[in-house]
Amino acid sequence: MTPVVLGALALLLAGPAPVLLARRAWPTRVPRAAIVLWQALALSAVLAALGAGLALGMDVLFRPQRGAVEIIVHSLVTALTCVVAVRLVWAWAKVAIRTRSRRRRHRALVDLLARPDRELARGDLTVPGIRILAEQTPFAYCLPGVRDSRVVVSSGALDQLDSDELAAVLTHELAHLRARHDLVLEAFIALREAFPRFVRSRTTLEQSRLLIEMLADDAARRRVGAPPVARALVTLAATSAPTGGLAAGGHGTLARVRRMAEPAGSHRLLAAATYLAAAALVVVPTVTIAIPWLNRLADLLP
Structure with missing residues (x-):
């Protein structure tokens, strides 16, 4: 039973x-x-x-x-279950290693191409060690890490976002880094990759990614209010994060902007x-x- x-x-x-x-x-x-x-x-x-x-x-x-047949069948089921458990652990390790490798390469590329600022201050918000890329397309994202995390913004974002909007974006990215939201996503990615393609579902991963972005949006709203967050999301709507990174724009923008119109409670x-x-x-x-x-x-x- x-x-x-x-x-x-x-x-x-x-x-x-x-x-x-x-x-x-x-x-x-x-x-x-x-x-x-x-x-x-x-x-x-x-x-x-x-x-x-x-x-x-x-x-x-x-x-x-x-019976002999019953023993064989049940033994095979047990062995298959153990294989599935090992596959789950292997998938988690593979995703973790692959993500960190890509993130490390991207971090090295950013450090090579970007203009490092000792810090970027907006009001009472200070982001140390930020990287600014000479690109007119507005984007902002973070590369999480234990000691070598990065917040990367484009010069286009600095030009197109006003002070409160930029503070909202930076607060959003810092919320990702401080809470290590990337580890939550890694677990869901590993779980999805552990199963064959014909039984995979993106529902859990996509919903978790959207909720994580909303959680970071809330951190930005608490600092500057909802209108600057909504405007910043619209400005960055066409951009997305590189593999291994987390970005303010791109994912679920419409739902997140609508949510900013609702009263916070x-x-x-x-x-x-x-x-x-x-x-x-x-x-x-x-x-x-x-x-x-x-x-x-x-x-x-x-």
């Missing part, structure tokens, strides 16, 4: 649940909590799928009468309910299904 329940839960969390959640508007009101919910959804789906495979493979231990009850739902997605299946099965398995083992 345990493999069936876990398998059904994995299918539900990997299929209908992300689609239904992506269609809802309320997650954009609490982007931080919504990101945690998406993480919990993905983690629960993976754990349920792996748990279903292991439970089915080891269920043969619970039966006193075991704390939505504490909604955030608390979202965090509670995220915790329940991980805790409830573990307590009600996995732990009793593990206890039963422990009783049978010598």
